[in-house]
Amino acid sequence: GNIGGEDKIREVADAVKRNGVAVRVGSNSGSVEKSFLEKYGKNEISLAESALKNVAVLEKYGVENIVISAKASSVPLTVATYRYLHKKTDYPLHIGVTEAGTKDSGIVKSSVGIGSLLLDGIFDTIRVSLTCDPIEEIVAAKRILRAVGLETDYVEVISCPTCGRTEYDSISLAEEVEKITSGVKKKLKVAVMGCVVNGPGEAKDCDIGIAGGRGYCMLFKKGEIYRRVPSENAKEEFIKELNEIINGQND
Numbered sequence: 001g002n003i004g005g006e007d008k009i010r011e012v013a014d015a016v017k018r019n020g021v022a023v024r025v026g027s028n029s030g031s032v033e034k035s036f037l038e039k040y041g042k043n044e045i046s047l048a049e050s051a052l053k054n055v056a057v058l059e060k061y062g063v064e065n066i067v068i069s070a071k072a073s074s075v076p077l078t079v080a081t082y083r084y085l086h087k088k089t090d091y092p093l094h095i096g097v098t099e100a101g102t103k104d105s106g107i108v109k110s111s112v113g114i115g116s117l118l119l120d121g122i123f124d125t126i127r128v129s130l131t132c133d134p135i136e137e138i139v140a141a142k143r144i145l146r147a148v149g150l151e152t153d154y155v156e157v158i159s160c161p162t163c164g165r166t167e168y169d170s171i172s173l174a175e176e177v178e179k180i181t182s183g184v185k186k187k188l189k190v191a192v193m194g195c196v197v198n199g200p201g202e203a204k205d206c207d208i209g210i211a212g213g214r215g216y217c218m219l220f221k222k223g224e225i226y227r228r229v230p231s232e233n234a235k236e237e238f239i240k241e242l243n244e245i246i247n248g249q250n251d
Contacts (some may be wrong), residue, residue, distance in 0.1 A: 007059065013061035022065045025058065027051040028098050029072035044080035047072065052088065054059040066091050068122065071098035082122050092124035099129060107140050111147070118148045144167040155181035155246070158203060159192040166194035168212035168231045176235070177242065184246055200225055208245055210238045 001024055003009055016023050029042070029052040036046040036053075051070040056068060068091050072078045078097050085093060098115040100106035112129045128137040128144070154176030161175035161184040174192040181190065191209030196218050199211025204223025211218050217234035219227040219241065229237045 001150050008060050009057055013063045016058075016063050016065065020065075022067055023063060023068060024094055025051055025054045026069040026071070026094075028070070029077060031076065044077060044084045047077065048084045048088065051085070055089070055091065057086055067094050068092070069094040071096055073097065073099040073101075075109050075110075078113050079116050082117050082137065084118070086120075086122045090094045090162045093122060094125045094127065095123045096127035097131055101131060103130050103132040103136055106132075110140060111144055114141075114144050115148055118144070118150060124131070152187050153185050155184045155186060155188045155190060157181060157192065157206060158206065160194045160199070160202070162194045165197055166212060167214045168217060168234060170194050170210075170212060173210070173235050173238070176239065180239065181246070183241075184188070186246060190242060190243065196225075208238075208242055 003012055012023070020120050027047060027119065029047055031052045032042070033053070036050050040046040040049065051068050055066055055068060067083060068089065070081045070085060072081065075097055076108045078095075081207060082095055083110055095114055097106075097110050097118050100109040107128075107130065110130070114123075114126055114128065119125075126141055126144070128141045130137050130140065142151060145156060146156070157174065157178045158172065162170055169225050170192050177192055181188075189206045191199070191203030191206040191211075193203055193209060193211040196211045197211065197214045200218065200223045203209045203211075204222075206223075207221060209220050212234070214229065215231055216228055217231055217238070218225045219238060220228065227237075
């Protein structure tokens with residue numbers, strides 16, 4: 001690792017025990033010892049065993065409050081490594097795809113890699129690594145947790161990709177709804193659907209939704225249409241009713 005020789009590791013171990021803190025033992029695909037690469041090749045086994053070797057050194061000096069990470073910029077390698085570690089050790093795992101890239105491409109890689117492990121139940125803590133404002137890493141991490149059902153206290157907005165039956169600007173409305181609900185801490189499901197043919201039925205589990213027709217839009221709750229409004233007023237009326245639900249005035 002980057003600490004130095006075993007005498008330095010002993011100093012770290014003594015400090016960890018003295019202060020009662022946890023220590024994260026990490027390896028990544030660029031720091032695997034040559035001996036492991038020669039023995040196993042460049043794969044999940046060499047990456048995982050490299051981390052486990054460093055764990056063993058800390059254990060030698062009485063440190064057991066350990067969290068393990070073993071990351072790569074490759075999604076398949078990262079996922080395979082954590083699955084291997086999950087079978088080999090009971091220590092907590094800090095998961096993530098390292099050096100995932102810029103915001104757009106990095107979110108995709110992190111979502112696939114971290115999401116796969118979350119669905120497998122292989123995780124204790126997570127980190128999204130992006131080349132952008134660190135705040136965006138937190139936003140992405142929370143969205144990944146929401147996508148796999150590990151965070152539920154938020155407003156989920158579903159919307160269809162639109163088709164030839166769409167008669168109103170559902171795209172801008174969906175974006176507006178996401179924006180105004182982004183910070184709301186309430187379990188709620190909202191639908192912005194393109195047409196009344198499929199919209200209410202496909203979104204029948206939503207607390208409130210809107211679907212468009214020619215010159216009008218239908219508002220519905222749990223798939224049941226309860227109001228018809230002219231298209232030109234639809235956005236304003238829908239957001240008004242949505243805000244009433246958020247504020248507990250029209251549950």
